[in-house]
Amino acid sequence: MVDVAFQPNRVAGAKSARKRSSLKTALKRKSTAAFLMTLPLILLITILVLYPAIYSLHLATLNKSMQRFIGLGNFEFLFKRDTFWLVVKQSCIFAITAVVFKALIGFIVAHFVHNIPAKGQRKWRGMLLVPWVIPPAMSTLAWLWLFDPSYSAFNYTLSFFGIGPIPWTGDANWARFSVILVNIWYGAPFFMIMYLASLKSVPDQLYEAAAIDGANWWQRIWYVTLPMMRNIIAITTLFSLIVTFANFDIVRILTAGGPLDHTHIFATWAFRIGIEGSDIPLGASVSLFIVPILAVAAIFILRDVNKRGNEA
């Protein structure tokens, strides 16, 4: 429609092209204007996102002083190191556990918020989203203080129940638990908000129909809610999986990878090697291991976009 409305203008522009400067006409054309409007975006994405992404592939093939091409040497070196496999394991444990619990808690809490009268929902939602609003670096500091070995407020509270002091960040397994706990605390509200939004979009008639058919609460969730929320669940989980897999702030501040590299994930280890240890090529190779999860996400999203295109 817009194109049609614009046609006469364009023809007129072409006619008067010889009279006025052709630059002016070119600027008036729709595609030129559109191109100019998107140019900053294209430049930004190309120079600061795509180029660095490809550049990191190049960096990963250089030796430490970045003067010699060593092919896959960095990766060979990584595969031989135990720490690397520890990081791979920890990254997977961290991301998968955290995302599963975030999704579960988000789903449950969203249901509870959806259950109560609409009047009070805003208030509860507001309170429950607070962890997501506080910058993660700041809130992780507060967690670090709660986990402090000698003044831990958690241990103080637990001591009343006769549970001995827990080395929250001192012991490898407890440290793993702690970073995951902090990540769940930070990320669950995001799931809650997403699921709440999609719960509200499920038409009430469906639940009424299910109730008439004698469905119990479990069947209502399984046959009505979950199928209706499938898209949101998939997108949110995928998105969160990427973010959690690439997480940096929480692990860096809480444990800095310790004790003995047991809580390092790809991002923090890449930082340790690449920036602190100034072995940029090796650091780049480590951070490249975030790409597979990205690729999976990209495939899913592209498939979804194509499907939408066919429907439209």
Added chain:
Amino acid sequence: MASTAIINKAAPTRAVKYGSMSRDRKWALRWSYFFLTLFAIFSLVKPLYMLITSLKSSAEISAATNPWWVFHPTLENYIGLLTSNQFLRFFWNSALVSIFVVTITMLISVPAAFALARMRFWGSATLATGVFLTYLIPDSLLFIPLFKMFAVFGDWTGIQLINRWYVLLIIYPTLTVPFCTWIMIGYFASIPKELDEAAIIDGASWFQTLTRIFIPVALPGLIAATIFAFTVSWAQFLYPLVFTTSNDQLVLPVGIITSLIKGDVFNWGQIMTGALLGAAPPLIIYAFLMDYYIAGLTAGATKG
């Protein structure tokens, strides 16, 4: 209409038939409130604890009394931080960076979103998808190549960008622009075509259509995108940690962590005060503009 009438008629009869429904509902409600309270405690304990600790003197903290209560509330931590030039410098840097980044983001993403939503041109659909995919590329993948790029750039041109706060103005838009463009595309696409057709028939140029029609109509989306850009640039931790090191160039999150933690000595009262002050701007924005905040949050996924 007919279907709603039937449902309305059906609802009361069912409620009468199963008298226990209302009792079940009441119990479900009670359980809901119980668990919601539990989760609210879980999520609010942290900010409250930050507040409690920030009101304590270091003597009280090291005395290891009940950590959940302040016996001698004092503002000395706040006074100490708010009169320290260093902390004010961090705050100022953070504010400056965030405001500039928001401006840059809006200047880039609004026209781009307008072009992608309304003017179909060669490759526009691919570009829109590409924008969303770019948003998924995390900072932890890009920080090493970007660091090297800026180092090489400094060697070539002699313009030193590393360890200057304004380098963040170049880098942060990679985080904010794709998402803001994406949600603005969504908002712009939801505006009826008749509106801009009317504007064009009245002789408005594309630019006027954007400023007079699209921006006013999509203002809620614009506010949501602005809030997003602000919170992201305020909270970003990895890039400033990599790119800035000297004390006068640091932004708040990094500044608190590197300057207030000195070796093994943790001045927790001050750290918590700093963290709370650092968390304050996003929290204040959230308190006043919660609906926009949530709209921006959910727009990303529901429109994706």
